[in-house]
Amino acid sequence: MTLRTVSETRSHGGIQGVYSHPSIETGTDMTFAVFVPDHEPGEKMPVLWYLSGLTCTHANVMEKGEYRAACAEHGIIFIAPDTSPRGDGVPDTSDEYDFGKGAGFYVDAVQQPWSKHYRMRSYIERELPDLITASFPADMQRQSITGHSMGGHGALTIGLRGSDRFTSISAFSPIVAPGKVPWGAKALARYLGEDRAAWREYDAVALIEDGARHPHMLVDQGTADNFLEEQLQTHQLITACKDAGMPAEIRMQDGYDHSYFFISTFMADHVAWHAKHLKSEI
Numbered sequence: 001m002t003l004r005t006v007s008e009t010r011s012h013g014g015i016q017g018v019y020s021h022p023s024i025e026t027g028t029d030m031t032f033a034v035f036v037p038d039h040e041p042g043e044k045m046p047v048l049w050y051l052s053g054l055t056c057t058h059a060n061v062m063e064k065g066e067y068r069a070a071c072a073e074h075g076i077i078f079i080a081p082d083t084s085p086r087g088d089g090v091p092d093t094s095d096e097y098d099f100g101k102g103a104g105f106y107v108d109a110v111q112q113p114w115s116k117h118y119r120m121r122s123y124i125e126r127e128l129p130d131l132i133t134a135s136f137p138a139d140m141q142r143q144s145i146t147g148h149s150m151g152g153h154g155a156l157t158i159g160l161r162g163s164d165r166f167t168s169i170s171a172f173s174p175i176v177a178p179g180k181v182p183w184g185a186k187a188l189a190r191y192l193g194e195d196r197a198a199w200r201e202y203d204a205v206a207l208i209e210d211g212a213r214h215p216h217m218l219v220d221q222g223t224a225d226n227f228l229e230e231q232l233q234t235h236q237l238i239t240a241c242k243d244a245g246m247p248a249e250i251r252m253q254d255g256y257d258h259s260y261f262f263i264s265t266f267m268a269d270h271v272a273w274h275a276k277h278l279k280s281e282i
């Protein structure tokens with residue numbers, strides 16, 4: 001496992017790092033950001049994963065997400081992976097912001113030509129956690145996950161499928177039912193093929209309908225989000241949780257849009273909420 005340090009910068013008493021490594025899953029170099037709070041020698045800290053949305057890299061949340069003060073306060077390592085494989089050899093649709101590079105949808109693609117490199121599910125679920133375990137002072141017995149929009153979809157689906165791995169799951173403006181909205185249906189059809197049964201493990205509402213549960217889920221959604229009605233459809237998650245008897249906290253936040261102005265407003269709240277659950281694991 002070769003890890004290259006792109007940059008390390010002191011912030012809030014800890015270190016904001018950017019790293020890259022050759023990924024076996026994607027067959028490309030992958031870049032990710034990690035904030036490690038100040039800590040005692042030998043101390044291991046719980047981890048909060050943050051999955052980003054369409055068009056993003058590791059950098060958007062690092063620059064605009066405002067998580068460091070809260071992570072330093074609560075002693076939580078914050079990990080922000082990229083949203084897709086990158087590089088000249090990776091197939092792309094350069095005129096579409098919602099597919100290809102920057103839009104991996106956290107799936108393992110099975111359709112050509114995407115299946116060779118677009119393996120973001122295995123990258124996030126297996127390869128990157130192994131690298132984090134080997135390289136950072138992370139207590140991998142205590143992990144939580146969050147994300148935004150397409151990354152909110154990633155957080156909910158990876159969290160619901162791995163309910164033993166994650167102490168708590170949250171999301172900002174997530175795509176809750178990708179199989180039923182244009183962004184998701186387009187991506188899942190191309191990455192996975194037309195058999196909609198294969199989409200269900202990549203769809204939070206379908207996973208809950210099919211029996212997945214998690215005891216600690218928090219979602220924030222802005223009411224002034226341009227994508228709410230067509231792409232995000234929070235009401236579908238509210239209905240699925242209610243029908244399943246699953247206690248989720250789903251908050252409609254008045255007047256907030258889809259941007260990092262919204263995410264940064266509620267980021268400290270999410271970090272504190274995860275910290276409360278992660279600390280109860282000790």
Ligand SMILES: N[C@@H](CCC(=O)N[C@@H](CS)C(=O)NCC(=O)O)C(=O)O
Nearest residue numbers: 053054055056060097149150259260
């Ligand atoms: N209007 C946007 C649609 C994509 C978008 O809103 N992306 C969200 C995630 S779904 C985002 O976080 N963009 C990057 C940013 O705001 O820094 C575009 O065409 O780039």
